[in-house]
Amino acid sequence: MKFPPLKIYALAYLLFLYAPILLLPLFAFNDGTIIAFPLKGFTTGWFAKMAENDTLRHALSNSLIIALTSSAGATILAVFAARASTRYRFRAKGSIMGLIMLPMVLPDILMGMSLLLVMLEVLRVNLSIGTVILGHVIISLPYAIAVLQTAFATLDQSLEEAAVDLGETRIGTFRLIVLPLVMPGIISAFLISFTISLDEFIVAFFLAGNQPTLPTYIFSQLRFPSSIPVIMALGTCLVAASIVLLSVAEFFRRRGLKRTGAKDTGGFL
Amino acid sequence: MTTQPMIAFREVHKYYGDYHALRGITAEIRPGEFFSLLGPSGCGKTTLLRTIAGFEDISSGAVLIDGRDMAGVPANKRPTNMVFQSYAIFPHLSVAQNVGFGLRRDTRSKGEKAKLVEEALEMVGLKGYGARAAHALSGGQRQRVALARALILKPKVLLLDEPLSALDRKIREQMQVELIKLQREVGITFVLVTHDQEEALVMSDRIAVMFEGEIAQLADPETLYRRPNSRRVADFIGVMNFLPATVTGERGDTITAEVAGLGALEVARSQVSLAPAGDQAAVGFRPETLTLLYEGQQAGDREAQGVIDEVVYYGDMTYYDVRLDGMERPVRISMRNVFGRPVLDVGTRTRVAWSPGALVLFR
Numbered sequence: 001m002k003f004p005p006l007k008i009y010a011l012a013y014l015l016f017l018y019a020p021i022l023l024l025p026l027f028a029f030n031d032g033t034i035i036a037f038p039l040k041g042f043t044t045g046w047f048a049k050m051a052e053n054d055t056l057r058h059a060l061s062n063s064l065i066i067a068l069t070s071s072a073g074a075t076i077l078a079v080f081a082a083r084a085s086t087r088y089r090f091r092a093k094g095s096i097m098g099l100i101m102l103p104m105v106l107p108d109i110l111m112g113m114s115l116l117l118v119m120l121e122v123l124r125v126n127l128s129i130g131t132v133i134l135g136h137v138i139i140s141l142p143y144a145i146a147v148l149q150t151a152f153a154t155l156d157q158s159l160e161e162a163a164v165d166l167g168e169t170r171i172g173t174f175r176l177i178v179l180p181l182v183m184p185g186i187i188s189a190f191l192i193s194f195t196i197s198l199d200e201f202i203v204a205f206f207l208a209g210n211q212p213t214l215p216t217y218i219f220s221q222l223r224f225p226s227s228i229p230v231i232m233a234l235g236t237c238l239v240a241a242s243i244v245l246l247s248v249a250e251f252f253r254r255r256g257l258k259r260t261g262a263k264d265t266g267g268f269l
Numbered sequence: 270m271t272t273q274p275m276i277a278f279r280e281v282h283k284y285y286g287d288y289h290a291l292r293g294i295t296a297e298i299r300p301g302e303f304f305s306l307l308g309p310s311g312c313g314k315t316t317l318l319r320t321i322a323g324f325e326d327i328s329s330g331a332v333l334i335d336g337r338d339m340a341g342v343p344a345n346k347r348p349t350n351m352v353f354q355s356y357a358i359f360p361h362l363s364v365a366q367n368v369g370f371g372l373r374r375d376t377r378s379k380g381e382k383a384k385l386v387e388e389a390l391e392m393v394g395l396k397g398y399g400a401r402a403a404h405a406l407s408g409g410q411r412q413r414v415a416l417a418r419a420l421i422l423k424p425k426v427l428l429l430d431e432p433l434s435a436l437d438r439k440i441r442e443q444m445q446v447e448l449i450k451l452q453r454e455v456g457i458t459f460v461l462v463t464h465d466q467e468e469a470l471v472m473s474d475r476i477a478v479m480f481e482g483e484i485a486q487l488a489d490p491e492t493l494y495r496r497p498n499s500r501r502v503a504d505f506i507g508v509m510n511f512l513p514a515t516v517t518g519e520r521g522d523t524i525t526a527e528v529a530g531l532g533a534l535e536v537a538r539s540q541v542s543l544a545p546a547g548d549q550a551a552v553g554f555r556p557e558t559l560t561l562l563y564e565g566q567q568a569g570d571r572e573a574q575g576v577i578d579e580v581v582y583y584g585d586m587t588y589y590d591v592r593l594d595g596m597e598r599p600v601r602i603s604m605r606n607v608f609g610r611p612v613l614d615v616g617t618r619t620r621v622a623w624s625p626g627a628l629v630l631f632r
């Protein structure tokens with residue numbers, strides 16, 4: 001390296017970014033209730049305790065249900081929106097797309113408050129994981145659309161015309177040509193929506209009623225020092241799951257690139 | 270010929286909002302013909318091609334294919350297939366899957382379809398390429414896959430949208446010859462869109478030259494080249510020298526025009542074409558209809574004298590810009606570089622032979 005200060009800065013930056021995450025497994029395997037050095041000894045007891053915790057399991061299953069359904073919903077809606085915005089011209093397209101994308105920059109607390117008001121006073125429905133799913137579809141939709149717009153925009157329109165020219169119907173063309181070619185985009189959109197939903201706190205806190213989700217459960221447990229090592233164990237599991245998920249996503253992305261011979265323009269890893 | 274045209278355009282108009290893209294196209298394309306739509310970009314040639322395929326609705330008029338009005342017939346139900354400018358090869362499918370794509374709705378057995386695909390690939394010189402990934406092919410190979418894919422359905426008309434423009438010159442010239450051969454072999458009507466006048470001249474039975482949404486001239490290549498019906502067509506196809514002329518007399522079928530440097534010319538009425546309104550009359554010469562005379566050579570019909578202004582050497586040909594005595598601007602003359610004929614230098618005084626039969630009078 002010709003310029004050490006920059007190298008040092010880069011290392012310090014990475015350390016600042018990832019050191020806190022590295023603390024999670026460190027204390028998850030530490031045989032002691034107090035989160036402090038020096039470490040006491042090695043144990044897997046916290047993981048066992050975590051597995052026995054019914055509320056946690058309930059929160060986890062809630063979160064997974066919410067994340068899976070809301071990201072599926074957001075991705076399907078985003079396919080329609082992205083397709084419409086890249087292929088068709090229609091009245092007030094700019095304003096419509098702008099309004100759809102707005103939740104991206106709108107503070108989540110506004111979304112949470114106004115949705116709570118709508119659910120309770122306008123629609124008069126009971127708060128449940130269903131209301132959280134609705135909220136999460138709205139907040140993850142703009143991200144899913146942003147990803148899919150790129151995927152649809154880079155699709156050569158003459159590919160669709162060629163399929164129609166060769167006798168396919170519009171629907172058949174979409175299924176046989178468009179869908180396979182934007183599939184990497186669909187997977188990315190789904191994963192982004194999934195992660196947004198999984199760690200979303202504010203909207204879930206407002207709309208879940210008495211149902212716990214993973215973030216709201218973790219937050220509620222931080223008040224009790226004795227349950228912190230279990231949270232550490234949970235965090236460790238989440239980190240491991242994220243790494244696996246990203247690796248799988250990257251594997252499919254690269255395989256997709258290889259199959260269509262497109263240039264690699266950078267991905268997650 | 271009294272046979273029914275394969276394609277007939279009747280007063281076809283197309284508007285994009287206020288933009289008048291096609292302005293009353295009326296033309297007929299004969300069965301089995303290699304037909305080209307030639308013109309500069311934005312002249313409407315691609316739009317016209319896409320009205321045949323069914324990708325563009327027309328604002329008024331009618332497009333008939335094999336006698337049947339295509340109004341309301343969607344692109345997937347028309348007896349036409351298209352080779353796209355970008356080739357539009359499906360990148361996620363193999364070569365064989367690409368070529369066989371149009372057979373998906375066919376009721377024939379798998380084995381029969383596979384045989385058809387193999388035949389189509391053999392026809393375009395890609396035998397044994399079926400299992401390859403389509404995205405791994407070269408430009409020329411993609412072109413062939415696109416052709417095989419379009420021809421496997423045995424369409425009545427094959428539409429080609431600037432199919433050779435993305436290829437290197439060598440491959441392009443090779444493909445031109447192959448396309449002509451292929452067209453003769455399959456006997457299908459080909460309609461080619463191109464902005465390359467040379468390509469159109471080489472490949473077509475007939476050419477429609479288009480400007481600004483209208484057909485300016487529809488003729489066979491030789492007529493188009495020798496007797497352009499307007500100065501604009503003459504300018505677009507090849508090189509033509511224009512010399513200002515003054516019409517001095519008309520008698521029966523003969524018109525007399527005075528050209529500075531060439532003197533008084535008598536031309537037949539069949540040699541008269543359109544000049545833009547208000548423009549001065551002019552006579553037009555192709556560069557190869559004039560000849561430099563070397564020492565001792567005898568003149569043809571007429572002879573003029575001048576000085577060589579510029580020499581452009583092309584290997585097989587040399588272009589000379591010659592300023593004839595009494596003329597303001599030099600004329601371009603092309604000479605074939607036959608063995609033993611020296612290339613002349615700039616500034617050489619030379620004699621030029623020409624024939625009144627080879628010229629066109631624009632008025």
